[in-house]
Amino acid sequence: MTLDKLKPGEQAIIRAVRGDGALRLRLLDMGLIPRTRLTYRKAAPLGDPIEIHIRGYELTLRLAEARNIEVEKIEHNEAEAGV
Amino acid sequence: MNRNLVFALVGNQNCGKTTLFNVLTGSNQHVGNFPGVTVEQKSGVVRSVKNRTVTVVDLPGIYSLRPYSMEEIVARDFILSEKPDGIINIVDATNIERNLYLTLQLLELRVPTVIALNMMDEVRANGGTIDIKALSTALGVPVVPISAIKGEGVSELVDRAIEVASQGILPAVWDFCGEDSPVHRCIHAVVHVIEDHAQRAGISPRFCATKLIEGDGGAMAGRLELDQNEIELIEHCIKEMEAETRFDRNEALADMRYAFIEKVVSQTVVKPKESREHRRSLAIDRVLTGKYTAIPVFLAVMFLVFWLTFNVIGSGLSELLSLGIEKLTEIADAALISYGINDVVRGLIVEGIFAGVGSVLSFLPIIVTLFFFLSILEDTGYMARVAFIMDKPLRKLGLSGRSFVPMLMGFGCTVPALMATRTLSSERDRRMTIMLTPYMSCSAKIPIYAVFSAAFFPKHAALVMIGLYVTGIVLGVAAACVLKNTVFSGQPVPFVMELPNYRLPSIKSVALLLWDKAKDFIQRAFSIIFLATIVIWFLQTFDTRLNVVEDSSRSLLAGVGKLLAPLFVPAGFGDWRAVTSLISGFTAKEAVVSTLSVLTGNTSAAELKGALPGMFTPLSAFSFLLFTLLYTPCVAAVAAIRRELGSRLWMLWVVLAQCATAWVVSTVVYQIGKRLPAFGVPGYIILAVFIVAVAAGFVWLANRSRGDVYAVAEPKGEASLSAKPKRKRGGCH
Numbered sequence: 001m002t003l004d005k006l007k008p009g010e011q012a013i014i015r016a017v018r019g020d021g022a023l024r025l026r027l028l029d030m031g032l033i034p035r036t037r038l039t040y041r042k043a044a045p046l047g048d049p050i051e052i053h054i055r056g057y058e059l060t061l062r063l064a065e066a067r068n069i070e071v072e073k074i075e076h077n078e079a080e081a082g083v
Numbered sequence: 084m085n086r087n088l089v090f091a092l093v094g095n096q097n098c099g100k101t102t103l104f105n106v107l108t109g110s111n112q113h114v115g116n117f118p119g120v121t122v123e124q125k126s127g128v129v130r131s132v133k134n135r136t137v138t139v140v141d142l143p144g145i146y147s148l149r150p151y152s153m154e155e156i157v158a159r160d161f162i163l164s165e166k167p168d169g170i171i172n173i174v175d176a177t178n179i180e181r182n183l184y185l186t187l188q189l190l191e192l193r194v195p196t197v198i199a200l201n202m203m204d205e206v207r208a209n210g211g212t213i214d215i216k217a218l219s220t221a222l223g224v225p226v227v228p229i230s231a232i233k234g235e236g237v238s239e240l241v242d243r244a245i246e247v248a249s250q251g252i253l254p255a256v257w258d259f260c261g262e263d264s265p266v267h268r269c270i271h272a273v274v275h276v277i278e279d280h281a282q283r284a285g286i287s288p289r290f291c292a293t294k295l296i297e298g299d300g301g302a303m304a305g306r307l308e309l310d311q312n313e314i315e316l317i318e319h320c321i322k323e324m325e326a327e328t329r330f331d332r333n334e335a336l337a338d339m340r341y342a343f344i345e346k347v348v349s350q351t352v353v354k355p356k357e358s359r360e361h362r363r364s365l366a367i368d369r370v371l372t373g374k375y376t377a378i379p380v381f382l383a384v385m386f387l388v389f390w391l392t393f394n395v396i397g398s399g400l401s402e403l404l405s406l407g408i409e410k411l412t413e414i415a416d417a418a419l420i421s422y423g424i425n426d427v428v429r430g431l432i433v434e435g436i437f438a439g440v441g442s443v444l445s446f447l448p449i450i451v452t453l454f455f456f457l458s459i460l461e462d463t464g465y466m467a468r469v470a471f472i473m474d475k476p477l478r479k480l481g482l483s484g485r486s487f488v489p490m491l492m493g494f495g496c497t498v499p500a501l502m503a504t505r506t507l508s509s510e511r512d513r514r515m516t517i518m519l520t521p522y523m524s525c526s527a528k529i530p531i532y533a534v535f536s537a538a539f540f541p542k543h544a545a546l547v548m549i550g551l552y553v554t555g556i557v558l559g560v561a562a563a564c565v566l567k568n569t570v571f572s573g574q575p576v577p578f579v580m581e582l583p584n585y586r587l588p589s590i591k592s593v594a595l596l597l598w599d600k601a602k603d604f605i606q607r608a609f610s611i612i613f614l615a616t617i618v619i620w621f622l623q624t625f626d627t628r629l630n631v632v633e634d635s636s637r638s639l640l641a642g643v644g645k646l647l648a649p650l651f652v653p654a655g656f657g658d659w660r661a662v663t664s665l666i667s668g669f670t671a672k673e674a675v676v677s678t679l680s681v682l683t684g685n686t687s688a689a690e691l692k693g694a695l696p697g698m699f700t701p702l703s704a705f706s707f708l709l710f711t712l713l714y715t716p717c718v719a720a721v722a723a724i725r726r727e728l729g730s731r732l733w734m735l736w737v738v739l740a741q742c743a744t745a746w747v748v749s750t751v752v753y754q755i756g757k758r759l760p761a762f763g764v765p766g767y768i769i770l771a772v773f774i775v776a777v778a779a780g781f782v783w784l785a786n787r788s789r790g791d792v793y794a795v796a797e798p799k800g801e802a803s804l805s806a807k808p809k810r811k812r813g814g815c816h
Contacts, residue, residue, distance in 0.1 A: 023577040023579070024333070025149055026146075026577055027579060028333055028334060029147040029149065029184065029337065030181065031180065031181050031341060033334060033341055042372070044377070044471050044474065045372070045374050045375070045472055046475040046476065047475065048474070049474050055180045055181050056181075057181060058581065058582040058583075059582070060578070060581075060582055061579045062474070062478075062578050065578070
């Protein structure tokens with residue numbers, strides 16, 4: 001699934017970062033690289049952009065950008081255990 | 084004598100870089116909690132060092148050394164071309180992973196470097212620890228824990244920085260790739276190929292190698308003067324690595340850096356479970372960016388800021404200042420009379436300079452008050468949330484959420500609104516916002532609307548007012564769509580932005596900002612506005628033979644008004660007095676009313692109200708109001724446009740485009756209205772609907788063609804992106 005499909009509070013691990021050009025590089029620079037774990041916080045009141053928690057800070061990006069990020073959801077108990 | 088040293092201050096956005104800069108230099112650089120406040124580089128001399136001159140250059144906050152955003156190019160070029168003696172890399176200890184990502188790239192540059200580990204107090208207060216010694220060993224550079232806000236550790240930082248720079252101590256570690264990994268092999272192979280070239284160019288081979296692997300748009304290959312063979316060899320190495328790691332080149336390098344960081348952090352940092360500041364931020368965000376609360380809270384905050392600025396504090400102070408200026412003018416006038424100064428010279432000083440500059444200066448309290456509130460919103464971190472909340476609607480116009488606040492401020496006064504665009508990190512968004520802000524009807528136009536409404540539409544004053552504001556907004560939206568598809572076509576900037584923790588603003592930082600803005604404004608009032616008021620005064624006072632006129636209707640200005648009047652016959656107000664008042668409205672919009680009063684021989688607004696129906700019909704009055712809504716901003720705003728866009732040509736373009744729009748709209752409305760059988764309030768509604776429809780048609784047309792334009796426009800967008808940094812670079816020298 002892609003990052004934009006997550007629901008508030010859900011955690012996931014990044015599998016791939018697609019897209020091209022400056023945007024993709026920017027995502028990589030901000031620490032969105034495969035294997036990284038993130039938490040989906042919320043969408044803005046109008047539904048876009050979204051806010052995620054990654055590497056200890058809050059990051060906002062647009063849905064269009066989030067669609068480029070392939071993630072794998074972590075089940076809640078698994079996440080609690082700190083896998 | 085000791086050698087003088089130059090340091091570059093480098094770090095992420097929101098890591099306290101500018102705070103440290105202020106502590107080091109005592110300069111009045113603004114500190115913001117909004118990503119991307121520093122656009123230009125500022126430098127200052129470190130105060131505490133006495134035996135030599137140590138200069139610190141505050142580079143833009145960046146996340147990486149890639150050459151694709153303006154900030155990164157400025158920072159990178161400074162380090163590569165200006166060759167500072169050392170780098171002070173400021174790292175936010177509360178967000179250490181992402182901050183170290185930039186650090187690793189800086190270390191590859193092989194320049195004497197010191198790491199300032201900021202916000203250590205916050206880490207400690209939350210029960211976290213960082214093994215400074217181990218971190219320093221792992222990174223191969225001195226690490227000094229500091230708290231920039233409290234000024235702790237700063238003198239040690241300066242000592243260590245001077246030590247490494249004066250002795251030329253290079254970072255001891257620069258190899259971050261795991262032993263014998265494919266990335267390691269690739270980097271070392273590339274280093275081997277280019278080593279000689281890099282040494283000739285005076286850049287670290289390691290840095291060149293990673294930039295070549297990352298692609299870099301060919302810039303590095305050109306800089307090193309690589310030949311075709313070498314380029315192909317490098318490409319071969321990279322392909323091999325990509326095949327082995329199954330990552331593409333950029334992913335592989337980012338992964339290498341983050342893997343190294345994770346290892347270092349796991350060995351040296353004991354993270355607090357969750358910091359108090361972060362928990363607090365999340366709690367605040369539940370309300371401030373919550374699904375149902377965000378927009379009401381935002382509107383309430385904006386209303387409060389506006390109300391306090393324009394109705395309570397700012398306007399009160401403004402009146403006081405006006406009174407002060409008036410008194411001063413009287414005293415000066417009396418003094419000039421008693422010294423028997425020539426009447427014309429006295430007129431120039433009192434009616435020209437004092438009145439002109441004075442009327443502009445009376446804006447100062449409003450501007451300072453507005454900036455006081457805005458800087459608090461910015462420093463607390465709320466502005467980043469506003470961008471988050473408002474991004475979606477603004478994106479439709481080709482802007483991003485960050486443009487919202489400046490445009491909103493345009494309803495108050497265009498000048499501070501334009502100054503506030505500095506907080507936009509994207510140059511494209513900034514220029515576009517500057518060009519759209521004049522469509523937001525500023526508060527100085529309210530007296531004009533009020534007088535005309537009272538004279539012509541007493542029963543529907545509110546409707547007319549709202550209609551004018553809405554017309555401005557709709558046309559602004561239409562203009563945005565046109566601009567988006569023409570001048571600013573191409574990719575909008577990605578919106579990947581940090582939402583920093585909420586922090587209490589420091590009083591010092593706010594005070595420094597206010598002083599900066601006030602100084603800026605006063606300087607402008609005494610330069611360009613000073614000149615403009617003299618010109619207008621001259622035109623008002625003299626006739627064509629350079630004789631002083633007794634009757635204002637014979638002045639040069641009236642002459643110009645009469646000359647231009649026929650132009651406005653199609654719009655319904657060919658009366659020379661109306662046109663002249665519009666010209667003097669260029670100095671300040673309130674002047675439209677005062678000039679009309681003078682030219683019609685009335686002294687008060689109440690009297691003027693009685694005289695207006697002789698000059699206008701309700702329809703032509705409405706057309707006149709539309710024109711005042713849309714035509715060129717006042718001289719103070721135009722000066723701000725010139726300054727913020729950095730070009731006279733662009734300024735002229737904005738002024739002409741505004742005037743042309745105003746003329747077309749008012750003419751169309753007048754011509755159609757004239758042909759409507761019974762023109763009354765229903766007529767206005769029909770006209771308003773018509774304007775909205777035309778604008779919407781524009782938007783539709785612009786968006787329809789977007790599909791075709793987009794494909795063609797993309798390279799153009801890129802071209803302009805790469806052209807901008809060049810201009811900026813020129814400006815830095």
